[in-house]
Amino acid sequence: MKKKTQPAKPAAKKGRARKNVKLAPTPPQAGFPVVAIGASAGGLEAIREILSNLPVNTGMGFVVIQHLDPSHESMTAEILSRSTRMHVREIKDGMVVMPDNIYVIPSNCNLGFSQGRLKILPRSETRGQHLPLDHFLRALAAERSTHAIGVVLSGTASDGTQGLRAIKAEGGITLVQEPESAKYDGMPRSAIASGAVDIIRDPKGLAAELVSIARHPYVIPRATDVESEPLKKSEILAKIYSVLRSGTNVDFSHYKHSTIQRRIARRMLLQKTDDLAQYAAYLEGHPDEAKALFADILIHVTSFFRDKKVFEALKTKILPKYFKTRDRSQPFRIWVPGCSTGEEVYSLAMTFIEFQDESATTSPNGCATPVFFRGTTLPVTRLLRKST
Known part of the structure; x- marks a missing residue:
């Protein structure tokens, strides 16, 4: 007896995906470089000039971080798409970064980066400055290490400075717009003063440098x-x-x-x-x-109260025990040898002040306690002297 044959299902129409099937793109191998380009006031023109001078096949992914009005929808992606043939899109949460694509931060948020995916994060509810570039550059440094590239362009204040320091500490590359070519030179000058900048050029020159970096064995996966x-x-x-x-x-x-x-x-x-x-x-x-x-x-990797447990132990255990038996007539000094860029010095000073306040302890002879420090290099020591 012949088996009944089932009628064939109609073939799916070409170019149309099946309903209810949504496959998330898999992040590519993490070896390709990711470039974060950050700007504030006067930076849009500089970003456009960089993108217009880049080829479409550098093999790098680009993330644009701009200071935006939190109450308005951003048109940045649309504007930048007129300056390049690379695909430009506004970031959605969980979006995978791919080579030769440009991703633009939306307004009123911070941006994270983990396992090849961009994360939309709520903007911090603080009275302080909004620093979206620093936030993302630190995440980029942690995620991409030597394949992290940070670019700081025109803008006021100092957003990007700490982020570039994080990238350089991880072995990434840092670039800054030449202050003379920037409409507002606050962000470029702040970054340069930190000592964390590798390359300083005008926007067209920055594009040429990025092309050169993209071809170097240091950032090519097979040679990393x-x-x-x-x-x-x-x-x-x-x-x-x-x-x-x-x-x-x-x-x-x-x-x-x-x-x-x-x-x-x-x-x-x-x-x-x-x-x-x-x-x-x-x-x-x-x-x-x-x-x-x-x-x-001797890259300077540091932060305030970097090892919190150590500073807490100093304040609650070591200093109380020390001052319990100490001759009050003898001077007390704090010395920080081989410090990085000053965070350790100030962390120790603040810890000692907190200890004094909480224990009602006064400095010997009623005098201020001196804190001595020495940097690892002469430029670092000069920087520390300026901060005192």
């Missing part, structure tokens, strides 16, 4: 491994250590090799070379580059 063959050339590395020792009086030969090699690779990108021997020769003939490499190796 710090143990790759060019960096295994022990004789050349020994020469680099020797140059550093001569120029800085510091011997890095016993320092963590992977960290040194990562920082060398980063400096090679900034000097536009992918040849280790060529870089070693350049380093030998340019003392300023040796200082720059030295500063990169």
